[in-house]
Amino acid sequence: MELQEMEEKLQNRDVLLKVKKKRKQEKRKEKIEEEKEEEVELSQDPFEVLGRDIMLMILKNLDARSVALSFLVSRAWHGVASSDSIWSAKVKFLLYFLTLWLVICI
Numbered sequence: 001m002e003l004q005e006m007e008e009k010l011q012n013r014d015v016l017l018k019v020k021k022k023r024k025q026e027k028r029k030e031k032i033e034e035e036k037e038e039e040v041e042l043s044q045d046p047f048e049v050l051g052r053d054i055m056l057m058i059l060k061n062l063d064a065r066s067v068a069l070s071f072l073v074s075r076a077w078h079g080v081a082s083s084d085s086i087w088s089a090k091v092k093f094l095l096y097f098l099t100l101w102l103v104i105c106i
Helices: 002-042 046-050 052-060 064-070 075-081 084-105
Strands: none
Touching: 046 052, 046 075, 052 075, 052 084, 064 075, 064 084
């Protein structure tokens, strides 16, 4: 009787181990699939994801050099980065500090 019970326990243990192993494999597959989906989402152009208006708001908050570098990304980015609304604010800012500097130096 004891031998049969031990065999049953061993069989049950083996079955449980197989089930656990299968679950781990399924979780790994799910994780890999999720990572692939995230990579696809992250590899998309922010201009396509966010749209022109939000990209304008983002570029307005960057310094002039960074905005100028964004010209080189793509034609769509060039179109947004060359917007007068971005550069007028940056030019006003630079002129203001240039005027202050001239007043201090003179």
